[in-house]
Amino acid sequence: MSFGPFLFAAPGALFALLALPLLFFIMRATPPAPAREQFPPVRLLEGLRTEEQSRERAPLWLVLFRMLAAALLILAFARPSLAPSAAESAQGGRTLIVIDDGWTSAPFWSDVRTAAIAAVTQAERARAPVFMLLTAPNTPARDPGEALTAADAKARIGRLEPQPWRPDRANAAQRLAQTRGNFDRIVWISDGLNDAGAEALAAELQRRGRVVARLPALTARALVSGSVTPQGVVAEVRRATNGSAVGAIAAETAEGRSLGAAEFSFSGDALTTSARIELPPEIAARAARVRIVGEQGAGAVRLLPAGAGRPFVGLVDPGGAGQPLLSELFYADRALQPYASLQRGSITQLIDARAQALILPDASRIAPTDRAALERWLDAGGLLVRFAGPRLANDADEFVPVRLRPGSRTLGSALAWETPLAVATFPADSPYAGIAPPADVNVRRQVLAEPASLQEARVWATLTDNSPLVTAQAHGRGLIVLFHISAGPEWSDVPLSGLFVEMLRRTLAFAARADGAGEREITGGPYVATRVLDGYGSLSPAPQDSAPIAPEAFATAFASPATPPGLYERAGVSAAIDAARAAETLEPLVLPSGIEREGLNAAIQRPLAGWLFGLAALLLAADLLIALFLLGRLPRFARAMAAGLALLVVFGGDAHAQNMDDPTQTLRLAYVQTGDARLDRASEAGLQALSDILTTRTSVEPGRPVGIDLARDNLAAYPFLYWPAPSSPRRMSDAALANVDRYLAVGGLLLVDTRDAGASGGRPAAQMLSGVDVPPLELVGTEHVLTRAFYLMRSFPGRSQSTQLWAESAAAASSRDGVASLFVGNGDWAAAWSGQASISDRQRELSLRFGVNLVMVALTGNYKADQVHVPALLERMGEERR
Template sequence: MTALGPFLLGAPWALAALAALPLIWWILRATPPAPRHAELPSMQLLDGIEPQEETPARTPWWVWLIRTLAVAAAILGLSQPVYAPGAQTETAEGTGSLLIVVDNGWSSAPRWPDLINAATATLDSGNRDAPVHLLLTAPQQFNPDPAERISRADMAKRLASLRPQAWAPDRADALARLRDSTFTPDRIFWASDGLEGRNGQRFAQELSSIAPLTVYAAAPTGPVVISSIRSQTDSVSVTARRADARGVTTGYVSALTIDGSALATAPLDFADGQSEAVAEFTIPAAALARVARFNVTGQQGAGTVWLWDSADRSRRVGLVDAGASAQPLLSDMHYIRKALEPFATISEGSIENLVAASPDAIIMSDVGQILPQDAELLNTWVENGGALIRFAGPRLAAQGDDLLPVALRRSSRALGGALAWDEPQAMASFPEASPFAGLSVPGDVRIKQQVLARPGPELASKTWARLADGSPLVTADTRGNGTLILFHTTAGPDWADLAYSGTFSQMLRRSIAAGRGEAVGDAEGAYTPYLTLDGYGRLSAAGPNAAPLKAVDFAETVLSESHPPGLYRGPAGTRALNAGAGQRPRLIAEWPLSARLLGDAEARSLRLAGPLLTLAALLLALDLFIALFVAGRLRRFGRSAATACILIGGAMVALPGPDAVAQPYQYELLPDGTYRRVDTSPDVIRLPSTGNSTQKEIDAALEMRLAFVETPDGDLNRRTEAGLSGLTSILRMRTSVEPADPRGVNLETDSLELYPLIYFNVPESMPPLSETAIANLNTYLRSGGALVIDTRAGGTIGSQTDVSRLETLFEGLDAPPLQTVGENHVLTRSFYLLNDFPGRYAQRSLWIEQAGDASAPRGDGVSRLIIGDADWASAWAVDAQGRDLYSVDGGAEQREMSRRFGVNLVMYVLTGSYKDDQVHIPALLERLGDGEEPDDEPVELPSRILDGGP
């Protein structure tokens, strides 16, 4: 290219045409415009008439100016000019080979377009035939060879296709690859991220010693990296750093779920002179458990994303309530609570309530006698994957149970004291296979008393911690999918000094993780990449180049193409590799004296050929428009266009608007005596029926409605339809849910997934369902549908629901484990506050899917299978006039409660755990009633709460 100041010309000889501009100007100025013609009826009428407007003898100046500018713009555009303020104009430097070095690590992502534009702009300088070479600093498997010659056109395409990598640049490796290639360039252009990183200043010195160096440093602004986080029970502190500490900067950090939904945002305030800021999040424990990553808002790059793995998450731990203590600060629970508070969400209550909440672990301190029903609940919970952690004490030493990892002797061992032979024992180092491996053993901790395990061949493999004399201090054993863990001493200071040390908190933390199957002692395991980050900080499935890594090497892993930042699954659950962990970004302080530094304006180039040719075309179009206007050609076109606009406007006004169409309505009498308007307009658009969809399926897709299973018993089908019709009317009157009329479905032929709830009233002589019906029901349940089964046997059997018939009827159904509905289940408060679920019969059990909490795999915690025998359809059933069809054992009051249960059932299926937090209402009401008598008048609660309203 030919340089002309800051302009580069790709075809400079095209400018020779500018010499013809004076000649073009003279021709345009001398040539008058075409004469104007007038059509008259008779030429004799013009005799003696002097014209008021004469045709000029020469072209007006503004016309030839437009034409001259159009020609000049076209000539300049054909010369292919490029505006490049940073282009080198020295001949010796512009004729040799060019090496372009690009920092393509995660730190370049915030200003990646600027780096690529600068690298592309340098292609416009120098000889167009000179070779160009490429060197990338982020190591990868197929890095281009610096000695490879690339044409400038191909280099521009290759630069445009580059993307930043998710790991840091390794400039020492890039320099080694350049030396191994034996290629020596004539000049070097370095598109740098401006950060010191690893030997950034030394890398610049090495490049300047090889060839003349030009540098464009695009240092990121604002927060560059999230370097660490610190979590508490209901809060998280996110530490971010920036490279340039000058000035006051404000950024934001967002807490996101795994799918990218934002749960909270906190500010990052950088003071002048400070390179570090902390964003504080105060999030409820339930929402905190959903946070999967933190991201600096508006800043792209893998360094501005922090993945929160299972090791850093806040744990949910339940403490079994042992009753009030005379000295709470000296109780065992006080020390357990203080040890758990930094990293766990703590809840206290009875065994039944804690098991229902399904926390990560349940901790019991010196409980020697467990009620049989509680023991059964705990055993089932542990076998399903729970971690039960127990501490010894006088009660456990006197009497044990089956929920222990090892068999115990019926007494405790006293170490030290006036009547003891042994001295208090210190703790031994933790075994390598123990989850506590790697923790420091406090030298000042002494164990004064413990419960002893009975010797056995498996005792050694079950021991996680020992005393100095070899006796077990912590033992554990698996049971089903869960774990039983026992500390053979107390959690308080009565038997040991362990609670006073910081190791106690770490032992509890690792016990909870190991009890959930996330063993910390995973030296023999490996971690497999699950989700990885790209250079822009976007989370996606692991690519083919991501490789597993050993557990022992995880903490020391250097990010690379084989081990990119992301989430890895292994024996300790899900662990994260974060690009910004421990990073302290710094700007390159000094550059080589011989290097030429380009600013943002100098590094950019602007190709002007396209805009100049576009300007020439616009000027020529304007000249054509003026010529047509002067010749009078536009007036005729204007009249035709105006006539067309008038006709189109009149047609639009004549068409009737949507309000002009009659909207006929009818009114439907509801059971409570009121009327509801029903639209019966014939203009309702019906979807065309296809060969694969019936009108019944189309209606079910367009309007939400309840469904019931059509059985061989016709009378029972009519009763069920009447029951669901009555429930539909109640929903229309009392809630915002307005279902259409219920429909019967055939389990073998109909599309069940179109209905949110299907009611199955089981006849007494119902034959077993076919394989097709069972397969359809399984698909329906897995896709989120709710099946309500009513055996209607509540008036003839005892107090328990007989499901023996159902086992034969639904043989092959993939039914989940069931449990009875507790008093705190969301079904009791999804709309009304209830304590029973009556139908035609009262005081019946209701069975639903067994689930720990609303975060279970089932959508929003809704049970997909509901079984009862209260004959709800008969209690809901009404005729066409809204009158009750069947009697109810408890009369009108029970019928009303049955209807309320029906409303709760539908709201539960549609909204899930929406009102699960109303479990706190009884406690709030109790607190309002327990206060001292105020001087003012008492507070009156709304009547709908007192009588069971929503």
């Protein structure tokens, strides 16, 4: 039942208000008059006067006070809610809920979901069918003509997450037009931004019924460009009309570790501004993305694919830098200056300086000392880019991708062509695919390859007669790329053109890769997704069924279901599709006059029963004090209360002091408070048992375990953090996400326990860590340091013997010397440690040993991994004794 803006879920309780008048007379009623009897000794009291008086009945103000408390209790039992749109629920009929579920709704997605649930609840009270229309396209798109029950609609809304692309309202209008029937009520939960299809969708909605648009406060911001420059990382920020004028951007690695940040501000009414994060070139080269600090949504993230950074490139100049303008390296130097950190020197000098790529012009045979260093450097993953010339044509060495024919092919020679040849269209599987070769760029001389050797290498570019222009072949983990022309303009026009710049940029994309520069094998040459963005802007591994994108389509691709935003690879070259386009607009939504506009929170029901119960309890407590005062017993009661408060201050203050002591002074194991009292008690008991074992058997003496809140507490003080999965795992808040990211970055150890013995396939962990940039995980094997940190172990039993444990891979933890910071398992170890699980004593002992090993890894890292050197050390010590 609704009454104005108030909604009563149990209106029958309101009939008790009719009893208030009767309650008034009961409280005001006078008790029966006492019987009169003659008692002679009463004469002794004649003339005695006293100031104390007893009231014949309760005072009127006290009766009204008690009636108010009774009325509040009755109203509380009626379960009232403040619902500004409660009157709409009486309309009934078919209800259509339209949701803009693109990344533009991610910053206020919880409000979107709450508003949608409120609309379903209104339809449920009117027993009306519910229909849903999502404007961000997906595959397959849901039919808006499908009628849903309230329970199904709520379940579907609970599973909804924002998509990493903008809404396509024109497509939504077309899908709605294909359905039949009108609607009695249409609720459009919008992102508040305009687009090309907004007018068409608004017209179609008005044609089908009365429309109410619920709009958020428009504060959207997006990154529309980002790049790595010689000065650091530069990004361009765009905002909506009412967006905040100040903010900050942060550059991060692929693992989510911050490299630097910078503030930005919009001048006046400007909607676009830029910011620069000043970083050294070697640090900026590690940046994988830049994001707006504190902003949720895929549009607030700009991806910087591998190769977008500034690799450290060495220009091999055996003669030094004496005459740089006369060197062939001059053209490579000018082409790469904006995109790479350059240094000249010999091969050995540049390798010792940790160059990630080497540019080697035409030169005589490489010296033996340089040859050995170059061999090791290539095997370790380096990138060698060579240019042909007279010396290489006459005396080629082994550091070439193909076998070369002696001499060169020139105009006027026996192998010459009559006219210069142009560069042919690049093959589909070439890193240069998509570049249009200029028609005025000609080649007059080249070094030819033996035809048979071309079968063992990759041909990245050819001339119009199919003779090779650029070839490549892997060498160990590295890559050798050969331009069959010189680096100067003597042999061709390529070094004088923009084509030279773009070809060198794409070639250097193979440098500075974690797994080496060696070219990846692909089929057919399309772009393949490696990591994709979700609607909140978090990167996750791409689904295995992701469709590859053809090179010609990738050049014009934008974020959509067919081309989701994320990182892609093709022939080893990385590229990105971003959620926000360079021409992205964040203009306010324009609606026709016939559509009602309301705030996004206008439909949210706010329960009032708890407030009313609390207020009634305060009034009843005040009534008790008033009654004690009228009886003259308040002083005694006050003294008792004062004594109780004193005890509370003494003992409570001491407990508070014990709980709030400096965590850096006492080592404590910590567990995440889940809100489930039973589960939290089990976690505390398990960690207490583990702490006791550590104190008894090791030199570690932990204090009492402590429960922490991921969103508010400082996690850095706790080296080990146990996080059990609650019965209904949920996504962390933004504050908790940032806190967990910092904790993992500084080297804390987090154990996520799904407690299900593998029954749920890891879904609880995925939900708990949603939004965290989780590093690649791998099953913990027998060679992991965890198996020998204190005890020698082959498995990690908990409540079950057949538990599985995943850990951050060594490659992902390379910045921490290979020490994993994240473990995910399903053993319900806290129950096993505390003895609450029904397991044997032997199994509990093994689970405690696993806990000891885990804490040792958290405290000492991989020091046990050095035990592999013990045989060599013992042998050396024996030799010294002899």
